[in-house]
Amino acid sequence: KNEVEQSPQNLTAQEGEFITINCSYSVGISALHWLQQHPGGGIVSLFMLSSGKKKHGRLIATINIQEKHSSLHITASHPRDSAVYICAVSRGGADGLTFGKGTHLIIQP
Amino acid sequence: SQTIHQWPATLVQPVGSPLSLECTVEGTSNPNLYWYRQAAGRGLQLLFYSVGIGQISSEVPQNLSASRPQDRQFILSSKKLLLSDSGFYLCAWSVDRGTDTQYFGPGTRLTVL
Numbered sequence: 001k002n003e004v005e006q007s008p009q010n011l012t013a014q015e016g017e018f019i020t021i022n023c024s025y026s027v028g029i030s031a032l033h034w035l036q037q038h039p040g041g042g043i044v045s046l047f048m049l050s051s052g053k054k055k056h057g058r059l060i061a062t063i064n065i066q067e068k069h070s071s072l073h074i075t076a077s078h079p080r081d082s083a084v085y086i087c088a089v090s091r092g093g094a095d096g097l098t099f100g101k102g103t104h105l106i107i108q109p
Numbered sequence: 110s111q112t113i114h115q116w117p118a119t120l121v122q123p124v125g126s127p128l129s130l131e132c133t134v135e136g137t138s139n140p141n142l143y144w145y146r147q148a149a150g151r152g153l154q155l156l157f158y159s160v161g162i163g164q165i166s167s168e169v170p171q172n173l174s175a176s177r178p179q180d181r182q183f184i185l186s187s188k189k190l191l192l193s194d195s196g197f198y199l200c201a202w203s204v205d206r207g208t209d210t211q212y213f214g215p216g217t218r219l220t221v222l
Contacts, residue, residue: 033211041147041197043213086153096143096155096168097211 003027006087006100014108019074021103023087026068033097034061034072035086043086046072077107111136115200115214122221128173128187130217132200135181140202142183143211144175148196159183195221 047061063070088097144156157175200214
């Protein structure tokens, strides 16, 4: 079993829909990261959080430490949001990130 | 501002040939540096990390090695490439270990034939 599980693996939605991507982890962590990877391969860090909720524009990330679960929400989705969204964790006492397999999101106009 | 560079952007190499990928960071001192690989159809995997010059830790036994000859330079090498070394290699840096945002380079796409 992977230490970081994401769902769904693939998601296609219409422009304007509310999007939710889920991430569960099975190890102790110091922080959880949400990353965005565009078709060219470049990766951008969207959020890093260890508790509660963070918001940036139309993106919202939440984490429940007790349940070992995080969600990434996109409000008023737009075709430019199409990308692979990756959940990753920083493990307590370890260096580097452990990644989920990513969610391939397509927003259709 | 900080910038991270990787080169080359793409590389096609025959099996058994050597490899050298370079990563440099500008605008920060004593960064933590990381090499990750994304193989086709698989998620990202940590290969090496470094907290200082000459200090390298390996996460996964493999055909690759890493070196950090200067504070802001991180090099990924292989003496003899395998087909399974094909993938997308990403360098990243952070300020603090564990609880800090990581900043990724543009990546190198390696194809071993």
